[in-house]
Amino acid sequence: MIKTALIVPKGSKYGKNTYLKTFLEQNDIVSKFYGAWETPNLSLLTIAGLFPDDYELHFIDEDHGERIPFEEHFDLVLVTGMTQQINRAYEIVKAFRLNQCYTVIGGIHATIYPEEASKYADTVIIGEAEPVFDQFLNDFSNMAARKIYKAECFADIRKSPVPRYDLVNKSLYSSYSIQTTRGCPRTCSYCTLPVMYGSVYRCKSVEQVMSEIRAIKRIEPNPFIFFADDNMFVNRENSKKLIRAIEKEGIIWGTQTDLSVAEDLEILQLLKSSGCRWLFIGFENISRSGLELLDARKWKANLVDRYQKLIDQINRSGIYIWGSFMFGSDHDDSGVFENTLKFAIDNGIYSGSFTIMTPLPGTELFKQMEKNDRIIDYDWSRYTFWDVVYKPKLLTEEELAKGVAYLYHHFYSIDNTRKRMGNIKKLLKKHGQDE
Numbered sequence: 035m036i037k038t039a040l041i042v043p044k045g046s047k048y049g050k051n052t053y054l055k056t057f058l059e060q061n062d063i064v065s066k067f068y069g070a071w072e073t074p075n076l077s078l079l080t081i082a083g084l085f086p087d088d089y090e091l092h093f094i095d096e097d098h099g100e101r102i103p104f105e106e107h108f109d110l111v112l113v114t115g116m117t118q119q120i121n122r123a124y125e126i127v128k129a130f131r132l133n134q135c136y137t138v139i140g141g142i143h144a145t146i147y148p149e150e151a152s153k154y155a156d157t158v159i160i161g162e163a164e165p166v167f168d169q170f171l172n173d174f175s176n177m178a179a180r181k182i183y184k185a186e187c188f189a190d191i192r193k194s195p196v197p198r199y200d201l202v203n204k205s206l207y208s209s210y211s212i213q214t215t216r217g218c219p220r221t222c223s224y225c226t227l228p229v230m231y232g233s234v235y236r237c238k239s240v241e242q243v244m245s246e247i248r249a250i251k252r253i254e255p256n257p258f259i260f261f262a263d264d265n266m267f268v269n270r271e272n273s274k275k276l277i278r279a280i281e282k283e284g285i286i287w288g289t290q291t292d293l294s295v296a297e298d299l300e301i302l303q304l305l306k307s308s309g310c311r312w313l314f315i316g317f318e319n320i321s322r323s324g325l326e327l328l329d330a331r332k333w334k335a336n337l338v339d340r341y342q343k344l345i346d347q348i349n350r351s352g353i354y355i356w357g358s359f360m361f362g363s364d365h366d367d368s369g370v371f372e373n374t375l376k377f378a379i380d381n382g383i384y385s386g387s388f389t390i391m392t393p394l395p396g397t398e399l400f401k402q403m404e405k406n407d408r409i410i411d412y413d414w415s416r417y418t419f420w421d422v423v424y425k426p427k428l429l430t431e432e433e434l435a436k437g438v439a440y441l442y443h444h445f446y447s448i449d450n451t452r453k454r455m456g457n458i459k460k461l462l463k464k465h466g467q468d469e
């Protein structure tokens with residue numbers, strides 16, 4: 035057997051923003067909301083599904099507290115990592131190489147900076163692994179693996195394997211993720227998704243998704259499933275078929291989508307009856323001019339006048355909204371924090387993520403910031419969405435770091451949590467729905 039480790043490096047859960055860190059680490063209400071997101075790394079579990087039977091696989095999740103057994107010898111070590119985890123990923127492969135293990139790095143950061151990653155790992159996989167992984171394994175078994183593997187096209191995800199959920203230590207997780215689609219046709223300047231997955235929207239078959247749900251149920255009979263698509267309902271007709279099939283599985287679930295889903299009342303109804311509890315929606319900014327700066331095609335900006343109505347429709351259908359807001363665009367001044375807080379509470383946003391705009395490598399935003407000499411920190415471990423790594427325009431760095439902390443303090447205060455829940459309950463009562 036070929037002993038293989040698949041390793042998730044430790045990331046920085048709440049960044050180094052001192053105004054925020056202590057509060058987030060010690061606040062019970064925030065921990066309760068964020069606890070719903072503890073899922074094992076789906077990319078590595080999917081890659082695990084590509085190995086033949088003569089590989090002995092060990093899934094090690096340092097990001098959820100598992101110790102990496104550096105003293106053990108593995109024939110092959112695969113590490114993935116987002117930008118904020120990459121320094122740790124490099125430390126891990128360096129340590130295993132000293133122990134004569136063959137090392138591979140993949141993931142979004144290695145895709146953007148393969149030259150950087152190849153200084154540390156024996157092999158770098160650029161982009162999606164599926165199209166090149168058989169070739170890599172073949173070369174590896176012939177001791178002829180190349181330095182770089184790069185797919186010529188995006189993966190046909192209808193052929194992707196069922197992720198190996200059976201490899202995880204299930205006591206570490208509160209939910210499991212499944213990806214039903216990849217790619218997004220929108221063009222938000224801060225998003226790495228088009229770089230990794232492209233703009234063509236690819237969907238798995240309904241049967242494939244059902245097999246994945248059943249694989250999870252074999253290890254956790256009553257799971258909470260997080261559909262980790264970046265934007266789940268772009269293809270509405272496909273989505274409806276899928277949701278009807280999910281309903282038969284009797285699970286509870288949540289997902290990520292854009293707000294335009296609220297325009298389709300049939301989907302909202304199906305979501306509720308199929309066990310969908312919440313939708314994670316990226317509002318990013320509550321002003322049209324703020325959004326225009328983030329998306330050259332103004333797709334999100336054109337929705338902003340309907341934000342309130344669309345939120346109301348989702349709330350009325352009995353599904354909670356997890357709103358995501360991002361601060362520090364060139365339009366944001368010191369008033370943005372209070373205005374957003376009021377908007378989120380008044381509109382019954384159930385839970386919120388308040389992040390600092392982060393120019394991730396590979397994005398249009400990063401290119402613009404670099405061109406204008408505005409990046410102030412190239413320490414990748416600070417690209418967490420909680421730390422300021424660039425020069426904001428109408429705010430100081432300190433105001434931005436403090437402003438996001440202000441939002442967490444106030445949005446998740448006991449009084450405001452009651453107020454938000456009260457607003458949602460009133461709305462549900464008015465429309466004759468269960469809470």
Ligand code: SF4
Pocket residue numbers: 218219220221222225226227228264265292316
């Ligand atoms: S809609 Fe979401 S997934 Fe699509 S490009 Fe924008 S931020 Fe990325």
